[in-house]
Amino acid sequence: MKVRVLVLYGFGINCDFETQHGFELAGASAERVHFNELMSGAKSLNSYQVMALPGGFSFGDDIGAGKVLAIKFKYHLQESLQDFIRKGNLIIGICNGFQVLVKLGLLPGISGDYRSQLTTLSFNDSGRFEDRWVHLKVLDSCSPFTKGLDRLYLPVRHGEGKFLVNDSSTLARLHKNRQVAMTYVDNQGREKPGYPWNPNGSVDDIAAICDETGRVFGIMPHPEGYLYRINHPAWTRERLPEEGLGLRVLKNAVSYFQG
Numbered sequence: 001m002k003v004r005v006l007v008l009y010g011f012g013i014n015c016d017f018e019t020q021h022g023f024e025l026a027g028a029s030a031e032r033v034h035f036n037e038l039m040s041g042a043k044s045l046n047s048y049q050v051m052a053l054p055g056g057f058s059f060g061d062d063i064g065a066g067k068v069l070a071i072k073f074k075y076h077l078q079e080s081l082q083d084f085i086r087k088g089n090l091i092i093g094i095c096n097g098f099q100v101l102v103k104l105g106l107l108p109g110i111s112g113d114y115r116s117q118l119t120t121l122s123f124n125d126s127g128r129f130e131d132r133w134v135h136l137k138v139l140d141s142c143s144p145f146t147k148g149l150d151r152l153y154l155p156v157r158h159g160e161g162k163f164l165v166n167d168s169s170t171l172a173r174l175h176k177n178r179q180v181a182m183t184y185v186d187n188q189g190r191e192k193p194g195y196p197w198n199p200n201g202s203v204d205d206i207a208a209i210c211d212e213t214g215r216v217f218g219i220m221p222h223p224e225g226y227l228y229r230i231n232h233p234a235w236t237r238e239r240l241p242e243e244g245l246g247l248r249v250l251k252n253a254v255s256y257f258q259g
Contacts, residue, residue: 002027002028002029003027003028003029003049003050003253003254003257003258004028004029004030004031004047004048004049004050005020005023005028005029005030005031005048005049005050005051005052005253006030006031006033006043006045006047006048006050006051006052007019007020007023007030007031007032007033007052007054008032008033008034008035008038008051008052008053008054008097009032009033009034009035009054010034010035010036010058011035011058011059011068011069012056012057012058012059012060013053013054013055013056013057013058013096014054014055014056014057015054015055015056015094015095015222015224015225016032016054016056017032018054018224018225018227019052019054019055019094019224020032021224021227022223022224022227022246022247022250023050023052023250023253023254025227025247025250026247026250026251026253026254027251027254027258028050028250028253028254030052031048035069035072038076038077038080039072039076039077044080045077045080045081045083045084045089046083046084048089049089049090049257050089050090050091050092050253050254050257051084051089051090051091051092052091052092052093052094052097053091053092053093053094053096053097053098053100053101054094054095054096054097054224055094055095055096055097055157055158055222055224056095056096057096058096058100061096061159061160064103064160065096065099065121065158065159065160066096066097066098066099066100066101066102066103066121067099067103069096069100070099070100070103070104073100073104074104078115081104081106081114082114085106085114085211085213085215085216088215089215090144090145090215090216090217090253090256091106091215091216091217092145092217092218092219092249092253093107093217093218093219094218094219094222094223094224095156095157095158095161095219095220095221095222096158097218098121098208098218098219098220099121099160101216101218102117102119102120102121102218103117103120104117105117105118106211106216107119107209107210107211107216107218108170108173108174108179108209108210108211108212109211109212109213109216110170110173110174110177110179110211110212111212112212114211114216117166118165118166118170119163119164119165119166119170119209120163120164121160121161121162121163121164121220122160122162122164123159123160123162124158124159124160124161124162124199124200124201125162125195125200125201126195126196126199126200126201128159129157129158129159130156130157130158130159130161130196130199130200131155131156131157132155132156132196132199133153133154133155133156133233134153134154134155134156134184134197134198134199134207134221135151135152135153135184135185135186135187135189135197136151136152136153136154136182136183136184136185136207136208136221137150137151137182137183137184137185137189137191138150138151138152138181138182139178139180139181139182139183140178141178141179141180141181141210141214142177142178142179142210142212142213142214143181143210143214143215143217144214144215144252144253144255144256145181145210145214145217145219145249145252145253146181146182146208146249146252147252147255148248148252149248149249149252151185151189152182152221152223152245152246152249153226153232153245154221154222154223154225154226154245154246155221155222155225155226156199156200156220156221156222157222158199158200158220160200161199161200161202161220162200162201162202162203163200163202163203163206163207163209163220164202164203165203171203171204174206174209175204177212179209179210179211179212180204180206180208180209181207181208181209181210181217181219182206182207182208182219182221183204183205183206183207184197184198184199184202184205184206184207185197185205191205192205193205200220202220207219207220207221208220208221219249222246223245223246223247223248223249223250224246224250225246226244226245226246226247227243227244227246227247228242228243228244229241229242229243229244231244231246232244
């Protein structure tokens with residue numbers, strides 16, 4: 001049977017169709033589910049193995065990116081989420097979805113604490129919306145989403161993507177626990193690249209993190225934005241494989257359950 005993926009939509013999320021298509025290309029059975037369907041019980045998280053929180057602008061980022069949706073999860077679906085994680089399933093939050101995960105406390109999930117907010121994603125240092133492609137170094141993290149990957153080139157489109165931690169000890173634990181999954185680098189793969197290679201000013205150039213199990217994963221760039229060769233900004237000038245690099249992230253999630 002195919003791996004079943006729940007792709008959340010509603011309240012301004014606007015990358016749900018691309019995310020659904022990406023998971024279907026990866027070999028999964030992906031279904032778009034509105035938040036209200038989960039809240040009412042019309043749909044259950046128990047029917048799925050992967051939950052994807054796509055990018056977009058839920059609630060128009062009115063009081064901070066992802067904050068309102070995180071509050072709705074907290075007061076309506078907190079226990080369902082905790083149970084979903086305990087059962088060994090996967091969660092991926094992309095851009096706005098990443099913001100939801102950190103503000104809900106599911107990330108970084110240090111010592112199994114999925115309720116305390118220890119990190120955030122705040123306004124870009126540039127003070128503007130950043131819409132560009134970025135180079136990423138994939139670190140030796142504990143996440144199945146990054147298995148077999150080394151470098152990625154993906155688009156970002158956000159106004160609040162600056163990753164911050166509550167204190168230095170949290171940052172140290174993220175590195176020690178191999179929870180830092182990706183960092184921004186320049187086009188030569190060099191670290192500490194500065195702006196615009198790091199588009200938002202994230203601490204330690206962090207672009208993606210996971211929880212201690214690796215199964216809850218948040219990434220600021222958009223893997224669903226590079227599924228095909230023709231998505232690449234230089235597809236008419238460079239010889240590129242037909243499969244976009246972003247698809248490999250989604251395929252890793254499907255492969256996790258297929259052995």
